[in-house]
Structure formats: C-alpha cells, structure tokens
Amino acid sequence: MSKGRIPHWADVTLVPLTSVLLAFVISAILIWAIGESPWAAVKLMVEGAFGSSYGWGYTLFYATNFIFTGLAVAVAFQARLFNIGGEGQALLGGLGVALVCLYIPWPHWSLALIAASLGAAVFGAAWAFIPGYLQARRGSHIVITTIMFNFIAASLLGYFLVNVLRPQGAQDPSSPRFPAETALPKLHEILGVFGIPFSTVPPVNISLLVAVGMCFAVWFMLWRTRLGYQIRAFGESEPAAEYAGISPARITIYVMLISGALAGLMAVNSVMGEQQRLVLNAVEGAGFIGIAVALMGRNHPFGVFLAAMLFGFLYQGGAELALWTGIPRELIVVIQALVILFTGALDNMVRIPIARLFAMRGAR
Amino acid sequence: MDMMVLVQVLESTMRLATPLLFACLAGLISERAGVFDIGLEGKMLVAAFMAASIAFVSGNVWIGVVAAVGVSVLMSLMHGLASITFRGNQLISGVAINFLAAGITVVIAQNWFRQGGRTPSLSGNARMARIDLPFAEALRDVPVIGPIYHGILSGHALLVYVALLCVPLTWFMLFRTRFGLRLRAVGENPAAVDTAGVSVVGLRYAAVAICGVLCGLAGAYLSTGLSAGFVKDMTAGRGFIALAAMIFAKWRPWHALGAVFLFGLLEAVANRFQNIDILGVNLPVQAMQALPYILTVVILAGFVGKAIPPRAGGAAYVKEH
Numbered sequence: 229m230s231k232g233r234i235p236h237w238a239d240v241t242l243v244p245l246t247s248v249l250l251a252f253v254i255s256a257i258l259i260w261a262i263g264e265s266p267w268a269a270v271k272l273m274v275e276g277a278f279g280s281s282y283g284w285g286y287t288l289f290y291a292t293n294f295i296f297t298g299l300a301v302a303v304a305f306q307a308r309l310f311n312i313g314g315e316g317q318a319l320l321g322g323l324g325v326a327l328v329c330l331y332i333p334w335p336h337w338s339l340a341l342i343a344a345s346l347g348a349a350v351f352g353a354a355w356a357f358i359p360g361y362l363q364a365r366r367g368s369h370i371v372i373t374t375i376m377f378n379f380i381a382a383s384l385l386g387y388f389l390v391n392v393l394r395p396q397g398a399q400d401p402s403s404p405r406f407p408a409e410t411a412l413p414k415l416h417e418i419l420g421v422f423g424i425p426f427s428t429v430p431p432v433n434i435s436l437l438v439a440v441g442m443c444f445a446v447w448f449m450l451w452r453t454r455l456g457y458q459i460r461a462f463g464e465s466e467p468a469a470e471y472a473g474i475s476p477a478r479i480t481i482y483v484m485l486i487s488g489a490l491a492g493l494m495a496v497n498s499v500m501g502e503q504q505r506l507v508l509n510a511v512e513g514a515g516f517i518g519i520a521v522a523l524m525g526r527n528h529p530f531g532v533f534l535a536a537m538l539f540g541f542l543y544q545g546g547a548e549l550a551l552w553t554g555i556p557r558e559l560i561v562v563i564q565a566l567v568i569l570f571t572g573a574l575d576n577m578v579r580i581p582i583a584r585l586f587a588m589r590g591a592r
Numbered sequence: 593m594d595m596m597v598l599v600q601v602l603e604s605t606m607r608l609a610t611p612l613l614f615a616c617l618a619g620l621i622s623e624r625a626g627v628f629d630i631g632l633e634g635k636m637l638v639a640a641f642m643a644a645s646i647a648f649v650s651g652n653v654w655i656g657v658v659a660a661v662g663v664s665v666l667m668s669l670m671h672g673l674a675s676i677t678f679r680g681n682q683l684i685s686g687v688a689i690n691f692l693a694a695g696i697t698v699v700i701a702q703n704w705f706r707q708g709g710r711t712p713s714l715s716g717n718a719r720m721a722r723i724d725l726p727f728a729e730a731l732r733d734v735p736v737i738g739p740i741y742h743g744i745l746s747g748h749a750l751l752v753y754v755a756l757l758c759v760p761l762t763w764f765m766l767f768r769t770r771f772g773l774r775l776r777a778v779g780e781n782p783a784a785v786d787t788a789g790v791s792v793v794g795l796r797y798a799a800v801a802i803c804g805v806l807c808g809l810a811g812a813y814l815s816t817g818l819s820a821g822f823v824k825d826m827t828a829g830r831g832f833i834a835l836a837a838m839i840f841a842k843w844r845p846w847h848a849l850g851a852v853f854l855f856g857l858l859e860a861v862a863n864r865f866q867n868i869d870i871l872g873v874n875l876p877v878q879a880m881q882a883l884p885y886i887l888t889v890v891i892l893a894g895f896v897g898k899a900i901p902p903r904a905g906g907a908a909y910v911k912e913h
C-alpha cells in the first residue's frame with residue numbers, strides 16, 4: 229500500500245525498531261502495573277545477560293536456537309509461506325540427533341556433529357515435507373497443517389521416548405545419555421585455544437558457529453543462486469513466477485524442505501550441545517520464537533541474526549528477572565507476543581504514520 | 593467394555609466436548625465471515641483465567657463468566673483491529689494473541705495470587721453447579737433410557753446445555769436470518785456485500801465479537817465447570833482441536849457437533865485407558881491424542897471429502913475507490 233513511500237533504509241530499520249519500542253513500552257507498563265520497577269527490571273536483565281561471560285554464554289546459547297528457527301521461518305516467509313511448524317520440525321530434528329548419537333558409535337565429536345546435523349536436518353525436513361507436499365499438490369492450507377503437525381510431532385516424540393528410547397526401569401520419559409564422544413566443544417574450550425577466558429558453565433557450544441554459518445548459507449542461497457531467485461520471485465507474485473516458468477509446487481516443496489531442515493538443526497544445539505539426551509520438551513517454544521525473530525529480522529538472515537540476539541538477551545535476562553524479582557519468566561512470552569503483534573499483524577499501524585512523516589518531509 | 597464404563601466414558605465425553613463445541617462454533621462464525629482465527633486457544637485461556645479469578649474473588653461463578661466473556665471479546669476486538677481495520681495478517685495476529693494469553697495469564701496470576709501462575713481452587717458458588725434434568729432420578733433405573741438420560745445427559749453444568757443449544761442457534765442464525773446470509777456473503781464475496789450497501793467492516797466486527805463471546809464461555813466452562821480453578825496453559829491445545837473440528841465439520845454447525853463429540857470421545861478414552869487393544873493391535877495413548885490432528889490433515893488433504901474454507905477467508909477487504 230504505502231510501502232513505496234518509505235525509503236528502504238527506514239523500512240528495514242525504523243519500522244521494526246518502532247515496533248519493538250512499542251512492545252517494550254507496553255511491557256514496561258505491565259511491569260509497572262504489577263508493582264515492579266521497569267527501570268530496575270531492565271537493569272537486571274542487561275546485567276544478567278551481558279554483565280558477565282556467564283550471562284553472555286547463556287544469551288548466545290539461546291540466540292543459537294533462535295537463529296536456526298528464525299531462519300526457518302524467514303526462508304518460508306520469503307516464499308510467502310507461513311511455517312508455524314518449526315516447533316514440531318525441531319522436535320523431530322531432536323529425534324534425528326538422538327538416533328544418530330545413540331545408535332552409531334562415533335570416534336570423535338566432529339564426525340558426530342556432521343552426522344547429527346544431517347540427521348536433524350533430514351528429520352526436520354521430512355516433517356516439513358508432508359505439509360509442503362499437501363499445500364503444493366492438494367491445496368491444504370499450510371498454516372493449519374503445520375499447526376496440526378506440531379501436535380502430531382509431540383505425540384510421536386512422546387511415544388518414542390516412553391516406548392522405544394527410554395531405558396529399562398527409568399521413570400521419566402527421556403532417552404539415555406549420549407556417549408561422551410558426542411559431547412560438543414563448549415565455547416570456553418574454543419576460546420581457550422586463543423587464551424581468552426570464558427565461563428565454563430553455560431551450554432553455548434560450537435553450534436553457535438554452525439548457526440552463523442547457516443546465516444551466510446541462507447543469504448547466499450536466497451540472493452546468489454537460481455533457487456533463491458525463484459523463491460523470492462514466487463514470494464513476490466505467484467502468477468508472475470509461474471508465467472516465468474517457475475513451478476509453484478516445486479518451489480513450495482523445496483522451501484518447506486529447507487525450512488524444516490533449518491528448524492531441525494536447532495536440536496543440534498539444544499539436544500546434543502546442552503542436554504546430551506532427548507527429553508520431551510527439548511524445544512521449549514523456540515520454534516515459535518522463530519516467528520517473532522523472522523518478523524523482526526524482516527526475513528533477512530542478518531536481521532534474523534540480530535533479532536535472535538535480542539531474543540537471546542530477553543530469555544537470559546528474563547531468567548535472571550524471575551530469579552531475583554517477582555516477575556515470572558512468562559513476561560518474555562508477553563514481550564514476544566507483542567513483538568509478533570506489532571511487527572507482524574499491526575505492521576500497517578506502525579508503517580502508515582512513518583510513511584506520512586516521510587511524505588511530509590518530501591513535500592517540504 | 594462393560595456398561596458402567598461406557599456410561600462413564602460418554603458422560604465424560606459430554607463434559608470434554610463442551611469447551612470444544614463453544615470454541616468450534618466461535619471459529620466457525622468468524623471464518624464464515626472471512627476472518628481466520630487461530631487465536632481461539634488464546635482467547636479461551638484468558639477467559640479461563642478471568643473466570644476463575646473473578647469467581648474466586650467474588651464468590652459467584654456467574655460474575656466470573658461475565659468477566660471471562662468481557663476479556664475474550666476484548667481480545668477478539670484486538671484481532672479485529674489488526675486484521676480488519678489495519679488489514680494485517682490474520683494468522684500472525686492469531687499467533688500473537690495465543691502467546692499474549694499464554695504469557696499474561698501467568699504474569700497476572702502470579703501477581704494476584706502468588707501460587708505459581710494458578711488461581712486458588714474454587715468451591716461452592718464459585719464453581720458451576722451441576723444441574724439435574726427433570727425426572728432424572730425417577731428414570732434412573734429404567735433400562736436403556738436410565739443410563740442415557742440419568743447417567744450421560746443429566747447432571748452437567750448449565751453451560752453444557754447452553755453449548756448444545758448454541759448449535760441450532762448458530763445454524764438458525766447463519767442459514768435462516770438476514771444477518772446470517774450477509775455474514776456468509778461477506779466471507780465468500782465481500783465486494784458484493786459492499787456493493788449492496790452493507791458494511792463489510794461492521795459485519796466482520798460483529799462476527800469477531802460473537803466469536804469472542806463463545807470463546808469466553810468455552811474458557812469459563814474450562815476453569816469453573818470442568819476443573820475447579822485456573823492452571824497455567826490449561827487449554828492445552830483445545831483451541832486447536834476446536835479449529836480441527838471446525839475444518840472436520842467443513843464449517844457447518846451440526847457437523848461441528850458431531851466432530852467435537854468424536855474428538856471429545858477420543859480425549860475421554862485417552863484419559864480413561866492408557867493403551868487399548870483393538871482387534872489385537874495395541875493402540876498407544878499417544879495415537880489417541882494425535883488422532884484429531886491426523887484426521888484433520890487427512891480431511892484437509894481431501895483424501896476423504898475435501899474441506900473448502902470460505903472463499904474470502906484470510907484476506908482483508910480493500911474498498912475500491
């Protein structure tokens with residue numbers, strides 16, 4: 229609508245930043261309303277997330293998860309497909325990681341990392357393939373099918389953990405611990421090579437580098453390959469893309485495969501990097517946070533990286549907040565909802581006034 | 593399965609199907625008017641919280657129900673603002689509402705009651721009383737009719753019967769009134785409605801508001817009828833099951849009744865038995881939990897009769913100038 233009137237730089241910076249600011253202001257009002265000090269809360273969150281290498285470690289660990297799931301949603305959004313199924317795809321990714329780590333004896337973590345990444349990506353992609361196929365060939369609405377597949381994934385994983393992977397006699401539904409050889413190097417070990425001290429506690433590990441690498445890979449795929457061009461063209465206009473000889477069904481399926489694989493990769497960080505075993509709630513909503521991350525990052529890998537860092541900060545800061553004040557962790561879910569609301573659904577509410585401002589400047 | 597167990601399972605089905613029925617009809621009316629609503633879950637959750645906390649504070653469940661409906665309608669109007677007025681993405685707005693509900697209920701519950709995101713448990717007048725249907729006691733020992741009437745149909749909270757009543761009401765409203773005709777038209781071809789001089793925006797807001805009322809009742813029943821108090825995330829995907837039932841019913845009220853009873857029955861059976869042997873095949877409880885979703889995907893895929901949503905669903909209406 230009024231999109232053309234906003235300069236590109238403002239579209240990628242001013243609009244999302246205004247949305248996030250609005251979300252923060254409302255959250256601050258909420259904190260104030262429950263009788264806590266918003267200023268003290270912000271201070272506590274910043275200190276908790278960035279005040280020590282311990283805090284940084286957790287912030288980066290969460291950010292790693294969100295980079296994967298954010299990229300997954302962003303790639304699908306580029307083709308105008310809304311993949312809400314990141315949660316389920318990541319759950320299945322976790323199953324892939326667990327099977328690879330448990331049933332194949334790996335001599336070294338590096339081989340295990342490659343194989344587990346493949347396992348996670350293949351399982352995640354397979355789980356996204358079915359909704360993608362049904363959308364492409366049968367016209368089933370991808371949003372509904374991916375939602376349904378989240379629930380089916382949760383049941384499937386529950387079945388696997390209770391009836392297949394759980395060790396004999398164990399009470400809680402989880403897989404046995406992975407062999408020690410599959411433990412991924414933590415960030416403090418990597419930094420230690422260069423003589424940089426870092427807290428040994430946080431689970432941040434080498435998957436962070438994989439995630440950053442994926443940002444580059446997705447950028448390259450989207451803007452430097454024929455497939456990426458086709459995906460973006462399809463997203464801009466389906467009839468035009470079809471007229472140019474791009475098969476909508478093929479692109480839909482490819483995009484969902486890539487999206488599912490990226491969501492699945494998240495499990496490498498959380499299942500292999502942190503818990504070293506598969507548990508029921510291995511994903512903990514990170515698949516959904518990917519939606520907020522992609523919307524805020526304007527579906528660009530660099531934007532996704534920045535937005536994932538912001539949400540990493542919110543998660544670590546929120547945990548500190550819950551620890552030291554009466555504000556529960558769920559405050560972060562509220563902030564996340566507001567970010568989705570303002571950057572996604574109420575985009576025009578933010579965009580139109582900004583467009584007017586630019587129009588006024590232009591008229592002068 | 594002996595008779596006793598069957599009656600118990602069906603009685604529990606009645607109760608479990610009720611919130612699904614309210615939410616399913618809510619989604620049905622909204623989507624018939626062309627507004628997708630995947631935020632049923634969130635609205636139910638906020639309503640459940642409001643109903644339980646206001647009922648606890650006031651000691652009267654019906655004040656809680658009114659509050660629940662109020663807050664649910666408020667959320668609906670937010671959805672309307674985003675998706676009708678600002679022509680935002682209806683699906684993203686629904687996602688936002690679900691998260692907003694999941695977060696804010698716990699934050700406020702913790703602040704009000706300090707019980708880790710739950711409300712104190714309700715008792716007495718703060719809970720919905722069970723109603724015995726007329727002659728239920730007298731008919732108790734009559735074969736066939738007794739177990740059905742006394743065992744299954746009688747002895748539920750008022751909202752169970754209200755939900756059942758909503759089915760013919762919704763059908764009548766949609767298919768026998770002028771308002772309903774316009775509502776359906778606005779979901780199929782808003783331009784035609786606009787040309788006839790009827791407000792598309794007004795109709796869609798009306799549909800969204802009705803959706804809010806029904807979600808409010810669904811949530812209220814959940815926390816004050818089905819359970820005795822609110823706990824974190826207590827809707828547990830029921831909003832999505834309702835959405836699934838709506839698709840399963842292909843956006844038709846009477847079929848919706850059938851769909852929610854089927855899904856309610858699956859839940860009741862899953863609650864009652866851990867694993868079932870059907871003709872020698874062991875069906876794990878997880879299969880029962882996943883079945884509503886699997887059935888919906890199958891229906892959506894059109895392998896067994898195709899589900900076609902209202903044509904203008906999901907798109908904001910832009911007036912021609």
